[in-house]
Amino acid sequence: MITYLIILISTLLNPCEKLSLSDEITTRELIAVVELSEEGDNYIIFNIIQSYKGFAGNQLAMRGEFQFEPEIHYLIFADLKNSRYELNPCSWTQNLHNVSQQTFMELSNLVCFDPEEVRTGACDRSWSPPVCGCNGKEYNNMCEMHNEGIMKYTRGKCQ
Known part of the structure; x- marks a missing residue:
């Protein structure tokens, strides 16, 4: 007890x-x-x-x-x-x-890239500021990055 x-x-x-x-x-x-x-x-x-x-x-x-x-x-x-x-x-x-x-x-x-996350479709450019993907590529916004299946990012332009 x-x-x-x-x-x-x-x-x-x-x-x-x-x-x-x-x-x-x-x-x-x-x-x-x-x-x-x-x-x-x-x-x-x-x-x-x-x-x-x-x-x-x-x-x-x-x-x-x-x-x-x-x-x-x-x-x-x-x-x-x-x-x-x-x-x-x-x-x-x-x-x-x-x-x-x-x-x-x-x-x-x-994982940096996931082929199952690749999307198609237009992105609203006002959706977010630029991001730097884990692949070293700079994207105008997160939507563009997500469309390419990139899973990790840093806010802002690539250094």
Whole structure:
């Protein structure tokens, strides 16, 4: 009886079980470097600096239980629920300065091009600012990049 009580108390005090890094990368639908733009009572708006996985546009609105500070870049891992990204409190989301080299090495192994994501169709040029695809090619906007099946990008022109 005491053992069960200890397990129950431990579960209540620490309801999260953090995934391994490889499971986190596989499981989460959005992995991106972001900067806080605006924070409200039930939402957070980020500017996306770089995306490793998932498509969220130039800005991202989401819910989550993390404390974010302005002018600091964060690596976020988010789930897609009801057509909206949410930060899982057990995820590897953290200040970019605290991210290990191993994490960056695993993220660099994510696919750059996915032939199943190639699309056709016109793009609205006002959709987003220029982006630099992981293939080193500069695109006028994210729509053009997505049409070519490119999965990772950095906001802005290629350096």
